[in-house]
Amino acid sequence: MISLDYQSFDEEVERRLGGVAASARVRWPTIGRVVLLHRLGTLEVGEVSVVVVVSSPHRDEAFEAARLCVDTLKGSIPIWERDTWAGGDWSVCPHAIEPVDQDGVEDHNNRLALAEKRPG
Secondary structure (H helix, E strand, O other): OOEEEEEEOHHHHHHHHHHHHHHHHHHOOOOOOEEEEEOOEEEEOOOOOEEEEEOOOOHHHHHHHHHHHHHHHHHHOOEEEEEEOOOOOEEEEOOOOOOOOOOOHHHHHHHHHHHHHOOO
16 A cells, blocks of 8 residues: 545534544543544545544543543544555545434533523
8 A cells, every 4th residue: 555545524523523523521530631533535545544632630641531432433434545666556444434423412412502602
């Protein structure tokens, strides 16, 4: 393989990334910041394509939440990879786009909305 080309369905990516982060926050309520990034465009083999960062008071929670995020991101975000091989052949690597697990996310969002309404 010579290079990878990532393309996305831009209208859905940000919303779904937010859902992945919210899902992690439901499972691990004490985690702090969550950063999810998937590069787009052409990358050389070996370049970093995905970055997931989770801060937490506890190392195990951060690692577990980051693993959940990267695994969920790979299966639920509409980003597709095309591989270029020697000789110019393209190989498309499609995968089904799964919904982000929303168990508890609605309750989490309701708690956030209530917290924002509380006076100071």
